[in-house]
Amino acid sequence: MWLVTLSPLVALGVNVVMQIISVHLNHRIALSVFIGLFSGLMTNGVLLTRNFLSVEDGFISLFTYLALSFCYWAFLNLNRTSLRIRIVRELGQEKEKKLNMETLLERYSFQELINRRIERLEKAGQIIKREGKWVIQSRKFFIFLWVSTFLRKLIIPAN
Amino acid sequence: MILLLTSLLLLLSFTLHLIWWRKKMPIQTTKILLCVFFGMLILSITIYCSVHTSWIALSFSEIMRFILLYSSCAFVYIILYSAIEQQSPTLAILHYIDSRGIHGCDGKSLVHYLSTLEEVKQRLFRMEQGEWIILMQGNWCLTKKGRYIAYLFECAAVFFRLGKGG
Numbered sequence: 439m440w441l442v443t444l445s446p447l448v449a450l451g452v453n454v455v456m457q458i459i460s461v462h463l464n465h466r467i468a469l470s471v472f473i474g475l476f477s478g479l480m481t482n483g484v485l486l487t488r489n490f491l492s493v494e495d496g497f498i499s500l501f502t503y504l505a506l507s508f509c510y511w512a513f514l515n516l517n518r519t520s521l522r523i524r525i526v527r528e529l530g531q532e533k534e535k536k537l538n539m540e541t542l543l544e545r546y547s548f549q550e551l552i553n554r555r556i557e558r559l560e561k562a563g564q565i566i567k568r569e570g571k572w573v574i575q576s577r578k579f580f581i582f583l584w585v586s587t588f589l590r591k592l593i594i595p596a597n
Numbered sequence: 598m599i600l601l602l603t604s605l606l607l608l609l610s611f612t613l614h615l616i617w618w619r620k621k622m623p624i625q626t627t628k629i630l631l632c633v634f635f636g637m638l639i640l641s642i643t644i645y646c647s648v649h650t651s652w653i654a655l656s657f658s659e660i661m662r663f664i665l666l667y668s669s670c671a672f673v674y675i676i677l678y679s680a681i682e683q684q685s686p687t688l689a690i691l692h693y694i695d696s697r698g699i700h701g702c703d704g705k706s707l708v709h710y711l712s713t714l715e716e717v718k719q720r721l722f723r724m725e726q727g728e729w730i731i732l733m734q735g736n737w738c739l740t741k742k743g744r745y746i747a748y749l750f751e752c753a754a755v756f757f758r759l760g761k762g763g
């Protein structure tokens with residue numbers, strides 16, 4: 439009973455350890471995240487099959503593990519994609535921990551901000567350059583775009 | 598039963614968050630979201646422990662499973678909330694390219710469009726509201742909280758071998 443309860447946490451632990459080992463061995467972050475997620479999933483599966491209670495418990499355990507893994511992935515991703523973390527790190531690396539706006543924008547220019555995102559979208563197969571112009575290649579991310587726009591209109595007051 | 602209870606409590610917490618935001622949007626949104634979601638969890642467990650009802654009979658391990666499931670779902674929502682509050686530059690790029698139809702857009706017009714959004718300035722404003730940074734004599738300075746966050750992510754970058762992002 440208790441092993442089933444704790445299985446998402448044990449699986450998350452395996453996920454984190456495997457991800458760290460993997461990133462130190464092959465230096466590829468995307469692959470290491472996948473290895474970590476898969477190892478955790480296998481661990482969770484083994485723990486559930488050995489102590490099977492019900493389909494509902496299996497589903498709860500799996501869903502909890504995936505949600506916790508998402509949180510861990512989001513933490514890793516913050517360092518790679520977040521604008522706020524980049525700004526905070528730029529300030530943190532300064533001796534006096536302060537920068538004016540001009541220097542900050544020099545360190546992280548607007549062009550760099552766009553180039554990084556275009557590169558990521560192109561790598562993910564979301565956009566493609568045709569005859570010098572960017573066009574949409576896949577609509578996979580649009581589900582998130584539509585859901586976030588709907589929730590923004592629902593939650594955030596217009597004024 | 599656990600799935601049903603978790604869904605109900607998540608729905609209740611979301612409704613409370615919705616009413617609060619529609620009435621008056623707080624400045625420190627993440628902190629308030631944590632208070633709403635985990636306050637509701639503590640309240641529900643307190644009520645459950647004080648009022649024993651025969652139709653909801655949960656063992657201790659089932660309560661733990663409920664707490665884990667609810668907490669993980671709440672964290673996922675709180676993480677995703679920043680993308681709801683403010684459109685990410687990546688989604689803004691996708692939205693703009695899509696609005697240009699099958700002809701697409703060139704790099705120049707994309708840069709022009711995004712420059713109107715003032716992404717960096719908006720983030721700085723949010724960080725100031727969240728007490729990460731403070732403007733002193735024309736310079737952005739890290740607060741104590743900001744220094745801690747910078748240190749945490751700097752260590753994480755070294756430990757997880759992550760380069761400079763943004």
